[in-house]
Amino acid sequence: MSERIVEFLRQRDEGGPCMVLDLEIVRQNFEAFSKALPDTRVYYAVKANPAPEILALLERLGGSFDCASVAEIDMVLAAGASADRISYGNTIKKERDIEKAFARGVRLFAVDCAAEVDKITRAAPGAQIFCRVLCDGAGADWPLSRKFGCDPEMAANVLEHAHRRGLVAHGVSFHVGSQQANLDAWDGALSMAAAIFQEMAGRGIVLKMVNMGGGFPARYVKDVPGVPCYGTAIFGALKKHFGNRLPETIIEPGRGMVGDAGMIEAEVVLISKKSDRDDVRWVYLDIGKFHGLAETMDEAIRYPIKTPRDGDATTPCILAGPTCDSVDVLYEKVPYHLPVSLSIGDKVLIEATGAYTTTYSSVGFNGFGPLASYVI
Numbered sequence: 001m002s003e004r005i006v007e008f009l010r011q012r013d014e015g016g017p018c019m020v021l022d023l024e025i026v027r028q029n030f031e032a033f034s035k036a037l038p039d040t041r042v043y044y045a046v047k048a049n050p051a052p053e054i055l056a057l058l059e060r061l062g063g064s065f066d067c068a069s070v071a072e073i074d075m076v077l078a079a080g081a082s083a084d085r086i087s088y089g090n091t092i093k094k095e096r097d098i099e100k101a102f103a104r105g106v107r108l109f110a111v112d113c114a115a116e117v118d119k120i121t122r123a124a125p126g127a128q129i130f131c132r133v134l135c136d137g138a139g140a141d142w143p144l145s146r147k148f149g150c151d152p153e154m155a156a157n158v159l160e161h162a163h164r165r166g167l168v169a170h171g172v173s174f175h176v177g178s179q180q181a182n183l184d185a186w187d188g189a190l191s192m193a194a195a196i197f198q199e200m201a202g203r204g205i206v207l208k209m210v211n212m213g214g215g216f217p218a219r220y221v222k223d224v225p226g227v228p229c230y231g232t233a234i235f236g237a238l239k240k241h242f243g244n245r246l247p248e249t250i251i252e253p254g255r256g257m258v259g260d261a262g263m264i265e266a267e268v269v270l271i272s273k274k275s276d277r278d279d280v281r282w283v284y285l286d287i288g289k290f291h292g293l294a295e296t297m298d299e300a301i302r303y304p305i306k307t308p309r310d311g312d313a314t315t316p317c318i319l320a321g322p323t324c325d326s327v328d329v330l331y332e333k334v335p336y337h338l339p340v341s342l343s344i345g346d347k348v349l350i351e352a353t354g355a356y357t358t359t360y361s362s363v364g365f366n367g368f369g370p371l372a373s374y375v376i
């Protein structure tokens with residue numbers, strides 16, 4: 001818990017929920033990644049939280065950036081980073097957006113099929129591409145499923161296709177799934193990557209780079225290993241599969257860079273029961289699925305919640321948001337234990353909410369404004 005955030009909230013008196021993020025923690029996280037994998041370039045996944053202060057800090061620290069759109073590329077350029085520190089990592093791009101990125105100087109693009117290679121051939125001739133390989137996301141709380149990537153045999157053909165079209169077949173990428181608690185997840189993926197390197201060498205094409213994606217966890221309710229453990233596991237897997245011919249590597253932490261750095265303050269709007277016989281109380285907050293807590297979908301991400309009455313006896317509670325939509329329930333299958341003394345008007349702290357919250361907030365569903373964001 002950041003004392004700076006608590007102090008900031010003490011001074012604040014305007015109403016409405018807000019997310020406050022402590023840049024000092026982002027700095028510590030960046031340094032932890034750099035130290036854990038000293039030969040690996042860190043590309044911050046901008047989508048996790050594109051606040052200008054975060055981008056400017058990571059620019060100053062020498063970081064690079066994984067962008068998913070031209071708008072994100074422009075935010076990173078506005079923060080002062082040069083285009084050679086940007087990867088256009090979305091495998092799903094309009095050709096005119098590839099053209100715009102190329103015009104801004106971006107030269108590194110993700111693909112996962114021949115059709116995307118063809119767009120890049122036309123819109124960004126000579127650029128470097130890496131092919132994303134499918135990963136099943138097992139062990140991740142927020143798996144990225146089959147939407148991105150192709151199987152390894154197809155990846156080899158996509159890379160060869162790119163090479164023949166005059167692009168630089170630079171390497172492969174994968175993402176082991178977000179909030180990945182299994183340290184071994186990178187081992188399987190790197191074994192696959194090494195096999196593709198070998199296959200391509202056999203075809204006379206020398207790959208240089210492995211993009212090891214994100215997946216590094218934030219500290220939610222469940223405990224997770226620290227960044228140094230990930231560094232050790234990943235470096236071990238690299239040595240195991242590539243021997244002493246290590247490729248260039250990059251990682252793209254999003255959640256692991258900013259998740260722990262932010263905290264949301266919300267207010268209890270109502271506490272009620274559905275029947276006098278019920279044990280379970282419903283606790284309605286002034287923030288819900290539509291105003292930043294979208295990752296509570298399927299109760300996948302369980303944020304730690306602090307109340308001013310912690311230490312008192314607790315009972316199970318269903319937590320819900322304030323809007324008139326029945327999907328706006330945060331936790332019901334596995335209720336939260338909250339103090340019996342919790343009262344309407346109490347402020348609660350929802351911790352580790354620096355990633356995937358502010359930009360997930362709707363612009364005003366049901367008249368509730370977007371989640372306010374402060375970076376300190």
Ligand SMILES: *Cc1c(COP(=O)(O)O)cnc(C)c1O
Binds near residue numbers: 178255
């Ligand atoms: C979202 C995303 C990331 C960040 O993932 P985290 O699990 O938040 O670290 C990294 N790379 C790509 C390509 C992504 O789409």
